[in-house]
Amino acid sequence: MSAPLKLGMVGGGQGAFIGGVHRMAARLDGQWTLVAGALSSDPERAAASAQELGLEPARSYASWQEMARREAARPDGIDAVAIVTPNHLHAPVASAFLEVGIDVICDKPLATSLADARALQALAQCRERLLCLTHSYSGYPMVRQARALVEAGELGALRLIQVEYAQDWLAEPVEQQGQKQASWRCDPAQAGPAGALGDIGTHAYHLASFVSGLQAEAVCAELSSLVTGRQLDDHVQAMLRFPGGVRGMLWASQVATGCENALRLRVYGSRASLEFAQERPNELIVTPLGGAGQRLTRGRAGTAAQAQAATRIPAGHPEGYLEAFAQLYREAAEHIRARREGRLPAESSRWLTTAADGVAGLAFVEAVLASHRAGSAWTPLQQGQQQSGGEAA
């Protein structure tokens, strides 16, 4: 194990949710150490958060602009920045760090528009820096097992993709009651034009694409705001057309009473089907046509190399969300080290989600928005360039 890489963070101060997740994920495998941050737009909260996290006061910055400038100038400056702000800041913050040559690990969605996402992707390519997107669910070993099975043709020709992501934490108008997580996510100025669509619809779409290897060609969608007074969608329903006649449906809702974080993917092929449910991440159900359903478990002999590489402990000892998230941090470290050492990243880290995934996600978001505005007319997706698994952005 080489010395840990140095991580900075923008956003993620006290009261935030995803910042703490990034920090635990970064820490778990001993590949990263947090050394700098612009943890809040509120200077007092930024300082208090930095102190709580044990940052040197000199590396707790009042603004991300200053942080980018000063860290780039330090001989011991950060190796990468984690961006965990509300959505509207993803693009400007990522740009600022890429511009000064710092690798970026960005929460999803990559941006609030497809144009911005493409610009970021281009910038990362131009600067030859990593722009990693934390579609955390792709870090689960059994999601990787699922993808490996599809790639190996175990499902036969794909036919149907059913993906859904149901939560209930916005079942009441909590954004109007001061809930911090909710208030920015329901505010178009901070979240962008997509509500549940951007927040979890993009996860659902990414998971479907990651496993199936397919991007949708067109969508027929309807958005709803089922809670009175809500400014953004809290419920997304869509039908999808994938290449080769593959059909799909996507449902994402944040008002589905009784659902915690029910992301679930089912893919049906001519020979077999698979089912993955995020709330039971250590298993994958595979059912061959005419045969018994098989419950594949993380860590058992016979799992694919890409799944095995994302596994830390033996079968029967559950791994969870933090471990999946940590996988992305581990792989980002590998990408950065590989580039610096002039080699390709290890085969086991080639499924890291990158800018291409972010661009594809925004293409999906914009197509859904357009279809909804057109009364659910079938609307083509603007083509992205590549998906994760090709060369990194």
Add this chain to the structure above:
Amino acid sequence: MSAPLKLGMVGGGQGAFIGGVHRMAARLDGQWTLVAGALSSDPERAAASAQELGLEPARSYASWQEMARREAARPDGIDAVAIVTPNHLHAPVASAFLEVGIDVICDKPLATSLADARALQALAQCRERLLCLTHSYSGYPMVRQARALVEAGELGALRLIQVEYAQDWLAEPVEQQGQKQASWRCDPAQAGPAGALGDIGTHAYHLASFVSGLQAEAVCAELSSLVTGRQLDDHVQAMLRFPGGVRGMLWASQVATGCENALRLRVYGSRASLEFAQERPNELIVTPLGGAGQRLTRGRAGTAAQAQAATRIPAGHPEGYLEAFAQLYREAAEHIRARREGRLPAESSRWLTTAADGVAGLAFVEAVLASHRAGSAWTPLQQGQQQSGGEAA
């Protein structure tokens, strides 16, 4: 227990599936005895089937027309006829028996067009005869529990309905290989213009309506034939709009590899949600907002009267599909006896599925077909008149 009613059957000869189910269902509660039949359009098979079932030779008829005429003329003629033919015969056979004053228990769908369904409903009303439709899944105690919870307001204001019905028995082109069940279901001349849509889509739609108490206002749908050479749809996907802003999705597929008979309904309200899966019919999951999911089981204290009335044996002793089906036969007997005795049917049998449900089902089918032809345009459903639970058709 009064003496059993006398049942005749049209269709259901050797090699058929649903005929045997109707016979076991009729027998289970001791309310019916099979005494006559026109069991097959093939006279030899009709006779052999009748003998196997122990019918008197004189009451095994070569045609349903003859059967209707002669049974109506007998002093000991049948009390009701069960129609278990391919779809295209439902309407003519039902008409023939209603015309001669014989009550009808008809497999679904009621007809192959909305016009025919409405004509049948009118005829039944005019002749004052029962026209019962075997939407068998509505006979499950926990489906009735679900409906009772919705009616009692336990879910709060409804918001979302997700219903799906996935099978895989048509995942290969078995209709081109002589499979009897498949060949008529994939033949427009016998099945009508709807394939999976009519066969299982109508069940899914009925279940959603039965439990929610709502009929869709409009659908946005796409049909697919995912197996090469298939003449009818084997995959249905649709978005639905229900009254009061309730949103829904419906998926029905007979090519979903690995799925046996996966009919599943989820209904989300502002206060709680419920989930019913046909393959685990003895339970119902109800989850209140912010609370623990509850697994309600058939036969436990506290279940609703309508569920209790459909329960035969104690909790923990699984009941199944035949018991649910038998419930419809039991209630049909009660409706017939009540009419003859000049009284209302028992409260516990008021949820029997009738012609009104059949009309609603055809309205759904025709709207889906129209939406599909119009490139998935939102298409209103033609309004039915009433749903089950009102007066019988």
Add this chain to the structure above:
Amino acid sequence: MSAPLKLGMVGGGQGAFIGGVHRMAARLDGQWTLVAGALSSDPERAAASAQELGLEPARSYASWQEMARREAARPDGIDAVAIVTPNHLHAPVASAFLEVGIDVICDKPLATSLADARALQALAQCRERLLCLTHSYSGYPMVRQARALVEAGELGALRLIQVEYAQDWLAEPVEQQGQKQASWRCDPAQAGPAGALGDIGTHAYHLASFVSGLQAEAVCAELSSLVTGRQLDDHVQAMLRFPGGVRGMLWASQVATGCENALRLRVYGSRASLEFAQERPNELIVTPLGGAGQRLTRGRAGTAAQAQAATRIPAGHPEGYLEAFAQLYREAAEHIRARREGRLPAESSRWLTTAADGVAGLAFVEAVLASHRAGSAWTPLQQGQQQSGGEAA
């Protein structure tokens, strides 16, 4: 389908539970018709019950002694009697009917002592009559699948058997509050010396033996009465030694709060294990060493002939407890017809539970009682003669 056999019933009048189950089970497959009964020791209840069930008044008897005598004398007398009384009457009633040459279908346990059970077995053999015991759980298709897998060696050498049967309906002293089912089951005069042990412990033991093909050699057991004032055991725990070094544990409890009818069997061999849970009877989990757990489902291609023969409807359409129970009635009919026709019963009915199973059950009961009295000393089982699947008793 031949004409139904004629069934008589002793016990099972109004207010009883298992009598109604026997009647539905007898009716389901059309092989039996109920024509006579001594339905209650209370003459008024007997008559009222008979009328409700549509029996001819002349064939509703005031005592089972009279019924045996008079039915044996009728030219159209019953083909078999179903005994559904409290335990203490099983042996005398069965004897009376066997003595007059009438086949017997008896609820379990066969008797209240091993000596009585053996005497009954001998009597049945001597009179060449069927003495069938309704260990209903052995009628489930997936229990038969389990046995077929063991017989075929799919599990390798057996090592461990874990069986448990947990209920909670005696969690409170309901027998002291007039609950009819409970009062006789908790009364040594009617239930015999074993409480939960005889009522459900025998089911658990039978299931383990039926599937594994093994009878225990010795038990080390402790009985408890966990509800104050209860006269018989309501909780059984035991360790078992089977031949060949196979180890086992058995737990049966009627005070396990929250359990409905949780009979569950797990068998572990050197190559694979299996798990069956009665509350999900349409599936069987089989897990090979080092491989993925497989969920075998009733009715799928590839199930064993003995399982297929006990299956009525396609996979995905749940069958339940009544269907399992009906299987025993169907097979009893086949045994009786075969004997009368001078042929062997069909291969598919050779797993019918018979007197030998009843004798084995009582050997188990007496060994547990003896071990308990001896402070949980290891106590050998008195050897039975044969188990079901050999020649019928």
Add this chain to the structure above:
Amino acid sequence: MSAPLKLGMVGGGQGAFIGGVHRMAARLDGQWTLVAGALSSDPERAAASAQELGLEPARSYASWQEMARREAARPDGIDAVAIVTPNHLHAPVASAFLEVGIDVICDKPLATSLADARALQALAQCRERLLCLTHSYSGYPMVRQARALVEAGELGALRLIQVEYAQDWLAEPVEQQGQKQASWRCDPAQAGPAGALGDIGTHAYHLASFVSGLQAEAVCAELSSLVTGRQLDDHVQAMLRFPGGVRGMLWASQVATGCENALRLRVYGSRASLEFAQERPNELIVTPLGGAGQRLTRGRAGTAAQAQAATRIPAGHPEGYLEAFAQLYREAAEHIRARREGRLPAESSRWLTTAADGVAGLAFVEAVLASHRAGSAWTPLQQGQQQSGGEAA
């Protein structure tokens, strides 16, 4: 967050399993940093392991004796040592470090004899140092929820405890084939006199005690070695008597084909029961008498404070084994800091497993061994002094 504490490790070099788990667990919450080690008894492996983990060469020791001596002498010496060696070294290593005043975090079992365990407990008390035992499963939030429910009386009077721990990794004689994990665990010289009993039976027993708050009074047990040639037990079955007439059964097996890490606890009280399965650690099933089973989930509103304190991320985002393990490291840090600061540890860390738990575990092990040797005679447990949740050892 204060500066991390300094951790040393004995054992856990390359090829070990549990060492890596301890390191990830220590790292996750940022409370510990690994700075020293005697990672292997093989000096070469020790050095290579130290380098891989980034330890300073000077703090990679050839022996634990040297490590204890020199770390105690350093001004920046370790705050605590983690002991992850085979069982026979737990007591000598722990003694050595306690003697020089270093806090100890020890893998289970605490020792290979009850006498040794008691001596260690006394030593820790005398030196006023923490002796924490990593019964990792007690770190799961839903295990703590279970204990809180029992303590609050939600289950009523306890009646039954069923605990089982089934694995299959020793289903074949892998210890004879060079598998490192297996070879020491099956060697009495390294593992002590108990095989599966010490390795996982102690976990099962601890879980039962932790949740119920009860220690067994007596056991009636049988050990088996079901794999030919194995020197220690690989299968444990036992009946238990707890105070107040509470009955229990315990099963622990490492040859249960198809089981990965199936630790499962069920506790039945007069009012409700609970069920926890380690392989689904984010849920707890609680079923009140006569009511619907409730699925409580980690992180939902309404969970107990002790469960909430062990929760890192929101409901629906699975936590796993490493998080449970990390909880012990977090609480050990809190205990150490509190002692140094002259205050009591936070209420939320009072359930840390300590030497008292280790003593109770060895009392259980010795009673089982004695019962087995005495032909499964009921054997009393030697009383421990206190259980976790009282003052730390």
